Amino acid sequence: MEPPRAPALRRLLPPLLLLLLSLPPRARAKYVRGNLSSKEDWVFLTRFCFLSDYGRLDFRFRYPEAKCCQNILLYFDDPSQWPAVYKSGDKDCLTKESVIRPENNQVINLTTQYAWSGCQVVSEEGTRYLSCSSGRSFRSVRERWWYIALSKCGGDGLQLEYEMVLTNGKSFWTRHFSADEFGILETDVTFLLIFILIFFLSCYFGYLLKGRQLLHTTYKMFMAAAGVEVLSLLFFCIYWGQYATDGIGNDSVKILAKLLFSSSFLIFLLMLILLGKGFTVTRGRISHAGSVKLSVYMTLYTLTHVVLLIYEAEFFDPGQVLYTYESPAGYGLIGLQVAAYVWFCYAVLISLRHFPEKQPFYVPFFAAYTLWFFAVPVMALIANFGIPKWAREKIVNGIQLGIHLYAHGVFLIMTRPSAANKNFPYHVRTSQIASAGVPGPGGSQSADKAFPQHVYGNVTFISDSVPNFTELFSIPPPASSPLPRAAPDSGLPLFRDLRPPGPLRDF
Structure with missing residues (x-):
């Protein structure tokens, strides 16, 4: 099951990207x-x-x-x-x-x-x-x-x-940089190396999950978010490296890096909301109404991000030291972040009410990402009112990257494929999700169908299959045979079967 998509958004992105890359460069005084x-x-x-x-x-x-x-x-x-x-x-x-x-x-x-x-x-x-x-x-x-x-x-x-x-001064790391930009290049290079490590670890974990048919859509979204984050930091390093050399840089490269940074954030945010609603954890489908709401919300969030970048490039006064969120679009993003948190809370509480067996995953998941949801608005308020303007850009850059690292690091730890990991969320195989969604004898199926009884297989994280990375982002076709029952494996715990009390409501 693929996550909800927004066809209109996909049609809008290419012209918006061309518009942003064609914006005239702003003199930054180097x-x-x-x-x-x-x-x-x-x-x-x-x-x-x-x-x-x-x-x-x-x-x-x-x-x-x-x-x-x-x-x-x-x-x-x-x-x-x-x-x-x-x-x-x-x-x-x-x-x-x-x-x-x-x-x-x-x-x-x-x-x-x-x-x-x-x-x-x-x-x-x-x-x-x-x-x-x-x-x-x-x-x-x-x-x-x-x-x-x-x-x-x-x-x-x-x-x-x-x-x-x-x-x-005369150093490569300071010469062309304004004092409020000192350390940005070094910080970006450091976080680039860390996120490369996170991305490769996620790919390795994904390979292990693939071997047991536990590589779900939400985990693929996490891998995609980490990969886009790496690309974003790579382009930021290219921009700042060129800027350190000639004092000019390439604004198109910086805009592309910002777009990729925002894309990584949006993919991760969508993944959190889907997991909160139980997608690939307690259910195999999202209802049509829920998909529409997610599509509308993510389209609105994406357009607001684009408007923010355009507003920053075209309307920020170069005679004033302004922060990204000091604009109507910036305050709009903070409001959308708060709305997303309310939605996230509601989804997690509903999932826990119907599936209390999932508390080992959802309780730390909710606690960890409550901090993440509030980190962005709090950072914006501190940056606007609490950090001196002559030090703001370098401090905010480090805090923002730290927030992204926290989000990816926590999810990587919570989903590590280890039998000792009590927080591991995925216990149903991808082929069983597909089988669970096959139309019944009457030709109908529930769009938000929860996982039926006996679809939980025992989880083994050791696979002797030959590595095949070309299949990493594919879902096996639904099996024609009846759903398999769980069979215990020696030496590993058997996860209990879950019978959902009924269809979950969508918010």
Whole structure:
């Protein structure tokens, strides 16, 4: 039995993927270049989080001498500086310049009179330009966000060709990284290696389960989620590795990594809800109404994730340090996560009420994943209100990966194919699930039919069959013979047969 699917969602995913990959890249202030022409007299250019001792800005500016004289303004994240002037419609250009402290060397006059600007007059095709090439070091008591703006108060607009390289030290691991991104590459590489191990262990366990016809759809979903997680981390490492090399990176690779990360999360979430409803544990089918509800919910969740990525790429203000969940789509995802937990609770309680024999699996399963369901909303709230902005991205990245590792690690342990594992959920063979769903003499069958009596075979986790990984993701065809009865194997416990009290309700 395959899990519920959403045909409309499958048709939507290819164009949504193309849309996300075609989004224009956003300047993230490591290596930045551009050509600015504006009628405004004060314009934000970029931002960067510098270390307390090793921050460095190297620049090259050029603009027509007729547009002289323009200034580069360097604001930091003190409430009296950048927050006081940005998005303040009641403040004019002179007021925004007045918060700058000249004694801190926060103004670079792009003129030949200001020696530190490195400006000189050059002629090109009969037009005189001011060409400025120099640099500036940054010192502060802690890591700070610095914001770079261009101004010419009372003038006739701004025009500037600019190229900036913003760095933190000379190490490969820090040079092009903003201080709030330190450690992200190392963290992603570490978790990539851990998830590769988890994926191969899940494949090995899947091979053992396959040998005893216990490789159920929900376990295949777990393997798929782990594999997609590995791909996601691989693309994140490629992006950050390229970014560490050139300070630019490839935004399409990062968007693809985020899509895969979200896909892994969604597959795992669907697997948890299906297990909560007893699918492949206490029943072999999900009712039509339940399948429709799951399809609608997962489609809505997926679309919200896509909207969140589009919103982050298109509508997040680069002049502000924002977190992913600081958006309507982000709050919508938190609401959907809470709704999923309510559904999960209801499904598990119904399964336990009808099948108390499954307490050794469902009680630790429910306890462990209650923590997981609340981890994401709690992390979002802490990130929004409890973590300093100059350290938020690297901390949130580590916490988020840790949450995913916790979820996959717990499930891998709970489903390890060992006779000593009292929490093991699968005791009915895949061929018996298929046989249980064959139409009866009248040609009808129950869509959410629970496992009938005597379908539980004894579980042996040692198989002498020849490895065949090509059959790992297949389900044997239903047997034409009557359902086999459980027969004891010497030396291993016999799992008791379960007679369901009646069809389970769907929420």
